[in-house]
Amino acid sequence: MTTTLIPAGAKTAVPPKRRRERQGPAWVFLSPWVLGAIVLTLLPMAVSLYLSFTDYDLFNPPRWVGLRNYVQMFTEDPRYWRSVTTTLTYVVIAVPLQLALALVVALALKSMKRGKAFYRSAFYAPSLLGASMSIALVWRAIFNDGGTVDNLFGTGGWVNRPGWALIAVALLTVWQFGAPMVIFLAGLQQIPAELYEAAAVDGAGKWRQFLSVTVPMLSPVLFFNLVLQTIQAFQVFTPAFAIGAGKGGPADSTLVYTLYLYDRGFVASHMGYASAMAWVLLIVIGAVTAVLFRTSRSWVFYTSEGDR
Amino acid sequence: MPGHRTKGFCASAAALALCAMLVGCTGSGESVGGGKVVLRYTWWGNPDRAERTEQALALFEKQHPDIQVQTSFSAYDAYKQKLATQAAGGDAPDVMQLDYRQIDQYASGGVLLDLGEQKAVLRTGEIDAGLLATGRLDGTQYAVPQGRGTETIAYDVEGWKATGVPLPDRSWTWSEWADTMRTLAERTGRPGATDPGQSEDCFEVWLRGRGKSLYTEDGGLGFTADDLTRWWTFTDELRREGVVSPAEQTTQLDGSVENTPLGRGESLTDANWDAPASGYLALIPGGIALAPMPSGEDGTPGQYFKPSMFLGVGADTGHPEEAARLVDFLVNDEQAAKILGATRGIPVNDSVRKEIEPRLTDFDGTIAAYQASLEGTLGTPPQAPPSGDNALQTTFQRDYDQVSYERMSPREAAENYVTEAKAELRS
Numbered sequence: 109m110t111t112t113l114i115p116a117g118a119k120t121a122v123p124p125k126r127r128r129e130r131q132g133p134a135w136v137f138l139s140p141w142v143l144g145a146i147v148l149t150l151l152p153m154a155v156s157l158y159l160s161f162t163d164y165d166l167f168n169p170p171r172w173v174g175l176r177n178y179v180q181m182f183t184e185d186p187r188y189w190r191s192v193t194t195t196l197t198y199v200v201i202a203v204p205l206q207l208a209l210a211l212v213v214a215l216a217l218k219s220m221k222r223g224k225a226f227y228r229s230a231f232y233a234p235s236l237l238g239a240s241m242s243i244a245l246v247w248r249a250i251f252n253d254g255g256t257v258d259n260l261f262g263t264g265g266w267v268n269r270p271g272w273a274l275i276a277v278a279l280l281t282v283w284q285f286g287a288p289m290v291i292f293l294a295g296l297q298q299i300p301a302e303l304y305e306a307a308a309v310d311g312a313g314k315w316r317q318f319l320s321v322t323v324p325m326l327s328p329v330l331f332f333n334l335v336l337q338t339i340q341a342f343q344v345f346t347p348a349f350a351i352g353a354g355k356g357g358p359a360d361s362t363l364v365y366t367l368y369l370y371d372r373g374f375v376a377s378h379m380g381y382a383s384a385m386a387w388v389l390l391i392v393i394g395a396v397t398a399v400l401f402r403t404s405r406s407w408v409f410y411t412s413e414g415d416r
Numbered sequence: 417m418p419g420h421r422t423k424g425f426c427a428s429a430a431a432l433a434l435c436a437m438l439v440g441c442t443g444s445g446e447s448v449g450g451g452k453v454v455l456r457y458t459w460w461g462n463p464d465r466a467e468r469t470e471q472a473l474a475l476f477e478k479q480h481p482d483i484q485v486q487t488s489f490s491a492y493d494a495y496k497q498k499l500a501t502q503a504a505g506g507d508a509p510d511v512m513q514l515d516y517r518q519i520d521q522y523a524s525g526g527v528l529l530d531l532g533e534q535k536a537v538l539r540t541g542e543i544d545a546g547l548l549a550t551g552r553l554d555g556t557q558y559a560v561p562q563g564r565g566t567e568t569i570a571y572d573v574e575g576w577k578a579t580g581v582p583l584p585d586r587s588w589t590w591s592e593w594a595d596t597m598r599t600l601a602e603r604t605g606r607p608g609a610t611d612p613g614q615s616e617d618c619f620e621v622w623l624r625g626r627g628k629s630l631y632t633e634d635g636g637l638g639f640t641a642d643d644l645t646r647w648w649t650f651t652d653e654l655r656r657e658g659v660v661s662p663a664e665q666t667t668q669l670d671g672s673v674e675n676t677p678l679g680r681g682e683s684l685t686d687a688n689w690d691a692p693a694s695g696y697l698a699l700i701p702g703g704i705a706l707a708p709m710p711s712g713e714d715g716t717p718g719q720y721f722k723p724s725m726f727l728g729v730g731a732d733t734g735h736p737e738e739a740a741r742l743v744d745f746l747v748n749d750e751q752a753a754k755i756l757g758a759t760r761g762i763p764v765n766d767s768v769r770k771e772i773e774p775r776l777t778d779f780d781g782t783i784a785a786y787q788a789s790l791e792g793t794l795g796t797p798p799q800a801p802p803s804g805d806n807a808l809q810t811t812f813q814r815d816y817d818q819v820s821y822e823r824m825s826p827r828e829a830a831e832n833y834v835t836e837a838k839a840e841l842r843s
Contacts, residue, residue: 165803166504167525184839186832253664268664270821354493358667359821360814374497376807376840377521379504 160384165377177384188385190360191368194274198348198364199341202278207333210285214292215322228293235286244280244350251276251351267351270361277362280347288333295329296322324409331408335400342393345370365389452484453738459487459513459725460495462673462695465759472755476745483738492671496806503527508730510739513760514559515725519551521803522728523558529729531557534740539748542765550723550800558728560747563691563761565724566787566794567621567709569593569609570693571685572678574702579603579684584707586789590622593710594654600684601659609685610677611660611820613651614669616812618687618709621719622647624795625712635802636841641827641834648826652819663820669813674699690786691724691761694779704779706786719790720797724761758783804840811836 135142160177162170181188213231217224237243250256251272253265266272299322307317323330345366348356356363356371363371365385373382459469466489473485490498496518502508508527522528531538540548540560551559569584576583581599588596597608612618620630629638654660661677673679673695678686686696687709696704709719727746729739745752753768758780763769776784815833818824824832 165521165525166500167521167527265664268667270823353668353670355810355814357814357817358663359817359823371810374501375810377500377803378807 156383156386159380160387162380164379164383166379167377170380173380177381178388180381181384181388187360187363187368191356191363191365194356194361194363195342195344195365198274198278198344199338201275202281202344203334203337203341205278206282206285206337207288207330209282210288210333211292211330213285214289214296217289217293218296228290231289232286235284241346241350244347247276247280247347248351268358270359273351273358273361277344277347277351277364280351281341281344288337291329291333292326295326299325325411327408328410331400331404335397338396338400339393342389342396452482453735454484454486455511455733455735455739455742456509457485457487457511457742458495458499458509459489460492461489461759462491462692464694464698465489468756468759472746472752475751475755476742476749479745480738480741483741485742503730506732508732510730510733510735511742512728512730513562513725514728516550516722517801517805517809519559519726519728519800520553521806523553523556524803527728527731528558529731529733529736529739531560531729531740531743534729534736537737538740538744542748542767544764544766547723547764550797551726551728553800559726560728560743561723561725561764562727562747563724563758564721564764564787565689565691565761566721566790567617567687567719568690568693568786569685569687569707569709570678570690570696570704571707572696572700572702573705575604575684575700576600583705587708587715588710589713589715590625590650590710591713594650594659597654597685598657598659601657604684607658607661607665607677607683609660609683610669610687611651611655611663611666612687613648613655613660613820614666614813614816615687616809617689619644619647619812620798621709622712623718624720624798625710625716625718627712627716629798631798631801631805631841633799637834637837641830644830644833645827648816648819648830651816652826655820663817663822666820667817689724690783691758694759694783697779704782706782708786708790717794720794721787721790722797723764762787802841804837808837808840811840 159170161172161174163173163176164170217227217231220227234243248267251266252258253268255265258265266276303321303325304317307321312320343366344364348362348364348367349370352358352362352367356367366389369382369385369389372378372385457473459465461469469487469489473487477484489495492515496515499508499512499518503522503525514522538560540557543561547561547564548557551557551561571584573583579600581596581603584596600608612622616630623630623639623643626643628643632638651660655662655666661683665677665680665682668675673686673688673692676686676688677683679696679699681699690706693704693706711717711719727743729736729743733739746756747763748765748768750768750771753763753765753772754775756763757772757776762784763772773784811833815824815829815836818832819826819829
């Protein structure tokens with residue numbers, strides 16, 4: 109184990125005692141990362157865990173209240189449950205749509221002969237821009253009443269209607285399918301052409317090839333994307349913040365979990381409650397990821413398994 | 417053990433570098449090259465206010481060549497949240513504009529400097545004693561009121577005249593107001609006003625017109641779910657009739673005049689505070705006039721004069737004296753007052769106000785005349801709201817959203833609100 113820190117060539121030449129001393133420089137070079145991890149990640153996490161058991165209004169010292177925040181969250185706060193259902197609805201709408209779109213576009217790009225680089229960049233661009241507030245505001249303008257969608261389809265503004273606002277938020281996420289698309293594309297290019305040739309010789313049509321070759325061969329990548337996008341979707345904030353005018357409106361229809369957390373913490377000054385919410389979110393995301401991993405055993409196919 | 421020394425040295429060097437980095441980030445009001453003191457001054461408002469503020473600050477910097485003022489501003493909602501975060505992080509600005517609602521929380525949380533310590537540079541002798549006291553908590557002066565404001569019904573003069581409805585009188589009751597809005601809506605085919613149901617401020621005026629108040633003296637809730645149900649039933653009926661703005665428009669309100677139905681050209685009137693109403697001028701070509709808020713049915717006024725905003729100094733400022741000088745300049749300097757006009761309300765310094773009032777032109781003159789017309793007719797201002805009110809303002813809007821989108825009855829929403837308000841005020 110310890111040898112991993114030592115350059116390969118020096119492995120046998122250095123006696124054990126000197127080897128220990130050699131760790132000094134390694135720690136010095138690691139120190140920015142180690143300090144960063146401690147100061148910027150571990151410490152804040154510990155503080156947040158502590159705060160989740162307190163009543164803290166930002167201005168006065170935290171007051172220990174034990175489990176009260178958690179109890180209140182689960183039993184006395186209807187708006188908390190509304191934020192939970194809103195987030196779940198959002199995850200269920202946005203993630204499958206986004207992955208499906210990413211896969212379709214990746215398939216189209218794969219079979220493309222010319223201009224692949226251009227289209228790849230063009231489809232990837234929204235992912236680079238999409239997280240920004242400005243795009244979210246443009247989106248809001250498009251779906252506002254009197255906005256583009258209203259003018260084209262006469263549907264009225266989506267962002268002002270409780271039934272539609274969350275869909276506008278989800279569409280903004282779906283539009284940013286660039287990252288999973290690039291990963292799908294890389295996965296598709298890893299599939300050996302011989303498999304398709306063999307399948308074709310056996311008389312499989314395009315659809316059959318897709319189901320029997322592409323899908324199983326792509327399943328690890330699909331799984332990877334699913335896990336990543338699900339984790340991200342649970343934490344959606346910026347689009348909901350912009351489209352719901354910072355309040356999760358209209359009528360709490362875009363009040364996603366993180367937005368309500370932000371509201372409790374920074375608008376209502378209940379930092380303890382917000383911290384408790386954050387920890388519940390962390391645990392839920394962990395649990396959902398664990399469930400995904402468990403189910404993956406039955407549908408994700410790794411080529412190396414065949415060698416066993 | 418030379419090896420150990422090197423290791424120790426490197427570790428402390430790294431720690432030092434990190435400390436230097438952290439210190440560099442937290443310094444507030446640090447000095448920059450040339451020995452100038454830099455003060456950070458933050459406030460909320462609109463571009464009109466920004467332009468005049470910059471002009472006034474240029475004058476201040478000219479008078480005090482050793483001080484440089486950096487400003488930033490945003491709309492009220494965003495400002496409130498940003499300032500709370502800064503204050504919690506120990507990074508409060510040197511000079512900050514505060515709302516009545518924030519005083520209690522910020523002062524009791526130790527964010528604000530005791531301004532009594534800066535008497536030498538910050539004069540308060542010419543400020544009305546009652547008004548000055550609103551910036552005091554437990555006998556300590558934490559903030560100085562910067563202007564006096566009151567609520568108003570701002571209206572599009574030309575648009576109103578075109579309807580043939582007589583312009584609003586000196587006084588009206590809530591039911592007279594509703595009837596007038598109904599006529600306006602009938603003649604224009606658009607709502608007459610912003611739905612006042614979402615506004616805690618409007619509710620307060622209505623409530624006071626019935627002899628009650630938002631909060632009791634000991635910081636409890638001053639009204640019942642029945643009162644709120646009555647108010648929301650009243651506004652909800654008006655909304656259903658199309659007399660006030662529909663939910664789709666009301667939900668877009670964010671504290672800026674641009675996003676009100678009046679600012680967007682969707683209605684003829686809006687209830688607002690008088691100072692920010694100047695922002696409508698840029699949006700409404702026909703001009704803006706001010707009418708008083710409706711009173712209770714028996715003529716009891718619900719409206720009151722309120723310190724429109726305060727200035728406070730951060731407790732951790734590195735330059736308390738310079739910061740107090742800036743506050744003094746903004747509140748007491750005649751030249752500054754001439755530039756600032758009534759953008760933050762009518763000045764609180766008596767001699768400055770007397771000097772300024774006749775010279776106020778344009779909309780500032782309108783505000784001054786409006787306030788003068790109300791002198792002696794209004795009720796006494798309530799004491800500063802308790803800390804929990806900060807969150808309740810938003811809760812009020814959200815709960816009314818449920819009514820205006822017809823997801824809850826006025827009674828259900830009102831009961832929701834009262835439950836949450838009681839919990840909020842207890843904690």
